[in-house]
Amino acid sequence: MPDWSYHTLFKPLLFRLPGRLARDLTLQAIGGLSRLPGGTFVIRTMGHMELSPLMESELAGVPLACPVGLSGKLDPQGTAHRALAQFGFGYIELGPVTVRPVVSTAPIERAVEEEAIVYPDGYENPGADAIAARLRKGTRHRLPHFVRLRPMPGSSPQAALEEQQELLAKLAPYAAGFFVDGLAEGWPSNETTAYLAEVRRLISTAAPGKPVLLYLPQPISLEELRHEDDTVRSFDGVVLGDAQPEPGSRRERVAGGSAALGVELHKVRALRQALGPGPAIVAGAAVHEPQDAMALLEAGASTVLLHSGLVYAGPGLPKRINEAIVHSRITSSSAHMQPSQPQGQLPPSPSFWANWGWMCLLGLGMIVGGILAWLIAMTSVLLPYDEAFLEKSRSEILRFKGHLLHFMSHDRITLAGTMISIGIFYHQLAKHGLRYGLHWARTAVISSCVVGFSSFFLYLGYGYLDPLHAGAAAVLLPMLLLTLRGLKDLPSRKPPGVRNDRIWLRAQWGQCCWVVMGFGLGIGGLTICFVGITDVFVSTDLTYLGLTSAELTAWSDKVIPLIAHDRAGFGGALFSLAVALTASALWGVNQGEGWLWHTFLWGGIPGFASGLLVHFHIGYTDFVHLLPVYAALLLYIAGLYLTYPYLVGRHKNPEGV
Structure with missing residues (x-):
């Protein structure tokens, strides 16, 4: 409690x-x-x-x-x-x-x-x-x-x-x-x-x-x-x-x-x-x-x-x-101990290459990878090796069912937006958390990375190995391993809030919004993973496509494995983001931590933008299907509004605290 x-x-x-x-x-x-x-x-x-x-x-x-x-x-x-x-x-x-x-x-x-x-x-x-x-x-x-x-x-x-x-x-x-x-x-x-x-x-x-x-x-x-x-x-x-x-x-x-x-x-x-x-x-x-x-x-x-x-x-x-x-x-x-040093100034943080810098690079890699994935999903949607696996060209898919290609782009764009959001969180948690030895930031990053890299194996559930995803994982995994070297726990450099004032109480409501949103995204990610490796589609998906699973399989027995790969990958990424986000909301909300507020602001925009805009762009606007996204967006905005004075606003702590 x-x-x-x-x-x-x-x-x-x-x-x-x-x-x-x-x-x-x-x-x-x-x-x-x-x-x-x-x-x-x-x-x-x-x-x-x-x-x-x-x-x-x-x-x-x-x-x-x-x-x-x-x-x-x-x-x-x-x-x-x-x-x-x-x-x-x-x-x-x-x-x-x-x-x-x-x-x-x-x-x-x-x-x-x-x-x-x-x-x-x-x-x-x-x-x-x-x-x-x-x-x-x-x-x-x-x-x-x-x-x-x-x-x-x-x-x-x-x-x-x-x-x-x-x-x-x-x-x-x-x-x-x-x-x-x-x-x-x-x-x-x-x-x-x-x-x-x-x-x-x-x-x-x-x-x-x-x-x-x-x-x-x-x-x-x-x-x-x-x-x-x-x-x-x-x-x-x-x-x-x-x-x-x-x-x-x-x-x-x-x-x-x-x-x-x-x-x-x-x-x-x-x-x-x-x-x-x-x-x-x-x-x-x-x-x-x-x-x-x-x-x-x-x-x-x-x-x-x-x-x-x-x-x-x-x-x-x-x-x-x-x-x-x-x-x-x-x-x-x-x-x-250091009379010449201003009071409250702690020893310098470790160098960029000691550990935390590698996580910054991992985050930047996720951002770049997400941007590239977004550009591909907005244009050709499929890469040559996708077409080779399907044994169908892009034009053949369009002739069979135009909505099918749109549906694939919707999965891939939401995955790309989630990757960008993860990258922003990782970069910020490394720069403002790992760099200064914040234990909660280390727990958040490592837990999220473990989930994210483990979710790669979900891609194999239907026998489809994406070489681009495999290559990205192979490049990013050493950065995680290099991050783990010599991490130390240190007290926060920021003075904590010491008053039960109105701004603090208001921030509790904002923190509650973010935590509920984080748990909701986690449940959503796990649900999508489960659907991706079992039924692949929910009822609203098939309604939008105007097809049944049997009709898709009759046209190509490889199209469902390809879609399942996208769904499982998106579900794993969403759960990984939820872990980082929920941990940050649970443990990181402290007076004056303006960087955390900006992390939520900029880290949430790509995910919500991709999740909403692509649905409206392709005409997949079923209210029930999008209701979880609407609820999460409201919690996200409410959290930003309610926590702003506490995290970003200027506060005076009693002298000596």
Whole structure:
């Protein structure tokens, strides 16, 4: 459920449902997908979250792949933890966990204007036994768990200590560290201090060497913390809670917004100044866009915990935060290591002949080949070796059925336009992607090339080998092999978008249009391939020709194999284009990437022009036959319109991001 589908399709539907039902449906859906064979691969593919070594961090000594955590309240049952682990998180909080289950069936409410979630019971959780049983079975992901230990509601300090002993006995083997709750239980200050000290001792005995952080409820003030200074310093760090309890009840409100962020930033700065550089600080509140996380990390937070921001900003939020972190770290490192080099300027890209230039040449070769194929298809249509295979001349075909030659030209012109579009995409992806080490661009190009070169074998389905296509493949294949030498993954040179503004939200709709178009073209390409190697014609084709397959075979038993070769070749090329286009739409849409917008613009024109103009030129204008082309064209234009401000327009990123 990437952002482009979440904000356009799923969020409007989910927000019409009761909060608890919407949460459960979402978690069950993505959790169920992750448990299917290949499910996690699909999730990773849709989001393409690549964790760079530059994101590596630590939380109180525990190594993390990135400094972004998942709040325990979002998925208390762990239904979708395996799926969520693919989103770009570095660790998962479990909890609050109490020794026995705390169940609530009251509604979970949404305050949309404040981007808040209101829970009916802040203690709600499945209990230690259920969580321990789930962890014992295995989570099938590698993220560390930090367990938030909380007393049962209404427990006395003495009873709570006994509960903590039981909790530790059940959960210590599975925890990378602990968050200790207790400051919000309403106990006298001296009893609270004694309780926290004793819990700290119990953990050091039950789980020696594992870090213990003190959980600070949101209402606690800095003045109150000063009275607990010795207690705070006895822990390995602190966790700033994200929930605001409602007076007189166990209801809790988790919200974002500038006011909540301002309070959180003030606390982080004050705590970092008071505690010094050593102890960890986890900022758990108010992260609803990448800039919120960046501000908290720059203020002194060690990590951030995502909660309500994931619901309102979308499941792509951790990835967007990680991209902002990588860009910030790479530019800071570059400026530090090379003081004379302007900040943000990365080392020069590899030379043209190192690898990426060969893909540029392959793309240019596809463009030139497509133009030549278009010129031939618009004039003679058939080459001499085609006529030799058919044992029929062009004039004989015209005398038999003029529409037959027009039909052949329509297949070949659409193939030529598709080749030109592929060439434009390859050239652009190489020049602006491979050249700068963008992993997603490499995946897009290589996947598309593998499909394209493999589709050559479809030409052989009816025993017809096209020497021109074979020669082109023989020339272009070495360029692909030379491209594969020494490719490296590097962070993007462009600063990522860090705001959930109107332009970003509009781009999600445009991205959705392009992705749907890409999948549609892929289905169309596979369908054409299948038709080309089986029935060859669809019903509208035969209606246009005014012939049956039997009549064509009776006239020449080689005409259908020739047409099948053209159809299979076009289907393979269309699918290859769809792979490059869909991958670019899924992974490449990032603020300021104007080259990608121009790639879609110029890369789409040849394909649509050839597909539409030739049909009208030869009079093959059946509406049902052309309906997929019309739909794809509308999605293409809508995508260009909606993404233009985000990709091409000028934007100001906050300083330092």
